[in-house]
Amino acid sequence: MLAKTFVPRQLLVSRCFSSVTSKTLKVGDVLREARVFSSEDVKSYAEVSHDWNPLHFDQESARKAGFESCLVHGMLVSSMFPRIISAHFPGAVYVSQTLHFRSPVYIGDDILGIVQATTLRQTKNKYIVKFSTKCIKNHSELVLLDGEATAILPNLEVLQPCHSE
């Protein structure tokens, strides 16, 4: 289940908003953010989550479980998705998230979080948006984590639009 999964390179460079001038979210638009988790991040997350699984702190435990070194908590990596959505749509309400942890994320890995709008529905004065959510190892095609999120957005105006690549 932790087998390596690859996505075609063209998906990684798909459009990020239909035009640079557009600031309204549309189906197909992509939001991205890079991050490297440090050992201090892992410790801070353990302190707030109370999750002190030795896989995150003890090299021997990590190696015994088949990993190269200490892992970042999967749920800490997953936090990139609501972070990316709420950074672009402050006031977004998270409704659901599925998560498949496909490859280990190590402390110091250069990770790219990718969130793509897949469906969009207006209800009264709010918007229910489904996103495909993915973390890949930056500058590679290795999928670390993927799934789907649904959020209620107060509007579709993108606060920090990113640009087409």
Add this chain to the structure above:
Amino acid sequence: MLAKTFVPRQLLVSRCFSSVTSKTLKVGDVLREARVFSSEDVKSYAEVSHDWNPLHFDQESARKAGFESCLVHGMLVSSMFPRIISAHFPGAVYVSQTLHFRSPVYIGDDILGIVQATTLRQTKNKYIVKFSTKCIKNHSELVLLDGEATAILPNLEVLQPCHSE
């Protein structure tokens, strides 16, 4: 989607390991842990996740979105599930998690995390276990968050067995 969902009271007091003397996980066994998230927890989580959604810090934003007061990050509440599993099975590797955020979790709410083994499969010298995962408002039947987790456990010996209620 944030409608109130109730579980029958008898499910909340279901068996927690088939007997007090048994320390081996079986299908149907339940692990529980209570927690109250403070505003300091929410701030610490925002610092490590970089998720500064105003719903978690600004009363007016929270009320404008239809909530009574500031919310705990859904992914912080969700961290209770891997925490509960890894506290009982150190070295557990998280494989997947689904999450449905059904009711708001407010700072100061008394929450009970409930993890129940639903299927169990041995593969070589490890165990793949599916768990139903749920957070309820303690002393009530209100489901705040539910879903399903899969984890690879190094063994089935429960480190901190809880007792039948």
